[in-house]
Amino acid sequence: MTRRMLWVSLPDQRPRRELYWMSRMPDTAVTALARDEPVGDITWVPSTYRRPIKRFIEAGALAWVRGLDQQDPTSYDWVTSLELCSLVTGQASKWRRTTSGRRPLQAVVTWENLPNQPIYKVPPYKQALESCRDADLLLCMVDAARDHLLDNGFDDDRIQVVKPGVDTEIFTPAAEPTSDPVVAFISPLAPNKGIDRVLEAMQIVQRTIPEASLVVAGRGPLRDQVEAAAADPTRRVRLAGSLDAHGVAELLRGAAVFTTAPRPTWKWTEQLGLAYLEAQACGLPIVTTRCGTNDEAVEAPNDLVEDDAEALAAALVAWLEHPARRAEAGRVNRARMVADHDLVTQVGRMGEAFATVERAHGR
Template identity: 75%
Template sequence: MTRELLWVSLPDQRPRRELYYMSLMGDTHVTALARDEPVGDLTWVPSTYRRPIKRFIEAGALAWVNELRDQDPAEFDWVASLELCSLVTGQASRWRRRGTGRKPLQAVVTWENLARQPIYKVPPYRQALESCRDAELLLCMVDAARDHLLENRFDDAVIRVVKPGVDTAIFTPASAPVERPVVAFVSPLAENKGIDRILEAMALVRRQVPEAELVVAGRGPLEPLVRAAADDPASGVTLVGGLDAAGVADLLRGAAVFTTAPRPTWKWEEQFGLAYVEAQACGLPVVTTRCGSNHEALAPGNDLLDVEGADQVEALAAQLVAWLTDPARRAEQGALNRAWVTEHHDLRTQCRRMGDAFSEMERLHGVRS
């Protein structure tokens, strides 16, 4: 019997993430309420949002989806959404109780790793959080998300942790070792992702490895900073903009090392970092700064720097130089990284495990047995 799942998207939700995972779980038909046409084998209901202000992105959006009211709860086994504090999650909690027929179970997917997330104190987000108290499944993408739930007094019996996966058929190593000293940065061009620190570090790297290059993929508020560097022929910086999955994989296969340098904000710390896993699947070593729970995305042997303050840029540069000048070590770590991703983060395997979490809760509640 096919599981019928209604996914309620955030207005700014990223493609090939949580909704895509749900569509790959197996024995599941997903109906997705979303503004933009999503990727995956699913039914798309084009949706609009009531959004008084656009202050936060992703889960912090002050937005409600209009088309949820047109859906009949009795037609679905599950309703699912992203993050406990998102207002669409609060909507889904209320919607599933509507009417007198069968009521779907509720699942909430969460990456949140801050137990004391500040926006939990803001009334509408706090109300959404409290509406999840009787959800049947809280699906955590990182171990730190489970810890955050427990600290907020959620029942461990409904919590399951399944780490995200990447498509290991798309993200594959280069057919031959990369000899050019190319460093790849694939991430939003924003202060919290640290592109400014990477640009500074690369200037130091080029003092020791003059032919070193930095290829930057992404868009964001610091794009003018990166573009200015790319316009200087002496910088070794190339900006390629936003890329799809195949484009990112091609970029990574042409690089020798992957790097970012995240820093926390008042309401965010790095939760995981799928770009790390994609880079490791392509056989690249990773150099990054410790932030939040990004250690969960790294295989042993990569560089997770604890240096803070004025010495951080120098530390990043030193580790990048170490990898760029040691091809044998790069090859050894690259092979270890690829094997680790294949074992722990293969997309199809992880989506099947997510489906197992749904099935377990269905058995407990006598649904689809």
């Protein structure tokens, strides 16, 4: 029997993430209200948003989707959205109550790891949070999200944790690891992801390894800094722009080490970091700053360092100078991704989380 799911997208929903994973769950047919056509076997309902301002991004977007009221709740088994405080989650909670017939179950996917998330205190985000306290499934992408939910008074019986997966058939190691000292940064070019700190650290690295280079993929408000560095041939920086999954995998296979340097903001701290999983699946060691709960993705022998350019540079040099150490770490990282984060396995586990709730409700 096929599970019928309505996904209500955020206006800035990123591709090949939560919605894509839902579409990959066994026996699941997904219809998505979304601004952009989603990746995957998904029925797309092109949607617009009422968005007075663009102050916040992703879950904090001040945005309500148009057209949800035109969907028939009795046509779906589930309505699903991302994050408890997102305004579309509040819409989904209200929408499923409009039917006098068979009400769809509600799931909320969450990464949130801040117990005292300040946005929860701000209307209308607070109302969205409160509206989904009776959601049937709270699907956590990190262990810390479960702790966060319990700290905020949610029922443990409704919570399940399934870590995200990575396509280990796309993200594979190079046949022959590069011998060139290439460092890869793949992440939004924003202050909270630390491209500015990485650029600073690379200049320190080059005092010891002059031929070391940095390749950057992503877009964001600090792009100008990367472009300025790339325009200076002595900096050895290349800007690759935005890449699809296959492009990211190819870039990673040409690198020796993966790095980012996240730092917390007033309402965000690193939760897991899918780029870490992709890099490890490609057999790269990781050097990154310790931030939030990224230790759930970055384990030994990889490096979690303080938010300091010198510390970041020292860890990068240690990997770049020792190819055999890199190769061994790459084997360890690849094996762990296949064992714990393979996409097919993880979406199967997500499907079982939904099925457990369905059985409990006699569906």
